[in-house]
Amino acid sequence: MILRFYHCTVLSMTNNGNAIELKGVSFQRGARKIFDGIDLHIPRGKVTGIMGPSGAGKTTLLRLIAAQLKPAAGEVWVNGQNLPGLNRADLFDARKQFGVLFQSGALFTDLNVFENVAFPLRVHTKLSEELIRSIVLMKLQAVGLRGAAHLMPDELSGGMKRRAALARAIALDPDILLYDEPFVGQDPIAKGVLVRLIRLLNDALGITSVVVSHDLAETASISDYLYVVGGAQVLGQGTPEDLMNSDNPRIQQFMQGRPDGPVAFHYAAPDYAQDLLGGGRG
């Protein structure tokens, strides 16, 4: 619609093949560095996976891209706009180009599924009630939940909640879809449904998808390009095949799921024997 036309115009002006670019981004919580001058390029129209062990800062990276967090240094360019440089009003405007699927689904608990999906349309458009109804039903049909339109969020299973949230995320036909750990806590069937939906929506709508996850098999199976983050750095990037064949020991450990390696199994501790004999009180 109008929003889409505006973004297409911006894209054609700044078209370098990347929808999102992070340049020298640093971020820290207290004294702990989460990212230290990382560069990241998300190609337009592709599914890009961002992987890494738990606590590596994957969700933080997603929030930096969505400008929910402000980097200590560096730039976050999304469709030609440096988001951390925008004022509050422009930032809320710029966020309309995103759709985000949060880990918990984040459905509004006081609205039923239909109203959750209709919410962005009611807020940002002046469409008639009939048109809103048609769009909502189309989005719900796409995720297989048209029959659940009348249900409240607490009546849905975990997988259904995420699908309903996905329908809401695509309600405004965003340019970029961000997925925060979409497969966590899902049974194999729900995982399979989500994997298929992410790929299908990306190809059908021609959008850019960023999937943050530590579920290796699922993410690798749908991603065109992968990043592995850890230790405040981008450890590696490439196609899933490139990373599978990487000779970087940290990437190998992650991709092959080895319990011990550069990322140690044991948390840093004094000598075991000395500790048992009472020499190293904790």
Add this chain to the structure above:
Amino acid sequence: MANRDPLARIRLLGRSGLHVVMAMGRSAHLLLHALTGRCGAGSGLHLLGKQLFAVGVLSLPIIIVSGLFIGMVLALQGYNILIDFGSEQAVGQMVALTLLRELGPVVTALLFAGRAGSALTAEIGNMKSTEQLSSLEMIGVDPLKYIIAPRLWAGFISMPLLAAIFNVVGIWGGAMVAIDWLGIYDGSYWGNMIASVDFHKDVVNGVIKSLFFAFVVTWIAVFQGYDCIPNSEGISRATTRTVVYASLAVLGLDFILTALMFGGL
């Protein structure tokens, strides 16, 4: 073990001071952004109406029941004291002035902090922990305008009205005890009350107090919810802080306002 290093204690004190100043800055930022500009999402009046129901109408039972019993107790205690001086006919005047000047605004604010304030904090904290606030931000809706502002306005509007209801019910409860039970002549009860209550000095000052309390209690409640650590422990701590801080603020502010209004300052 407690740290006995004096420098460490000074550092701790400084850090605590910084945290307090930063929290005050964040709360001022919340208030400024919530109350300025337009809602921008849906009908502001519709959102306000929903919150007026949740914050105001649902607080009515506790306000009415408390007002009734406090008025009855005031009349009973007042009668027992005044009868020693042969002034029991002034019990209506005593009940009305006590309620209008002090107990109406103060007790309503304390009850409001306990019922509506804690509910506001828990509700907003829960929205934060379930990423509903983040979700609103990503839809391009400012949660300060969509979630916080209607709740703030609902608190500002409903508390003075609840205090007025509390006063009316309290005076009526006092009348039941004084007239129907203790046998005070109803003409004395109402007549002394009407003769002694000054509209500006007693009624308007009570309303002004109530407006101040509404502002402080609602501000504390929404800020604690918005600023809480988004997990179950964080929400429960924030809810406790709301009740404690709001109650202390109401009592402290009451002394200052009373000194300004009636203390000749």
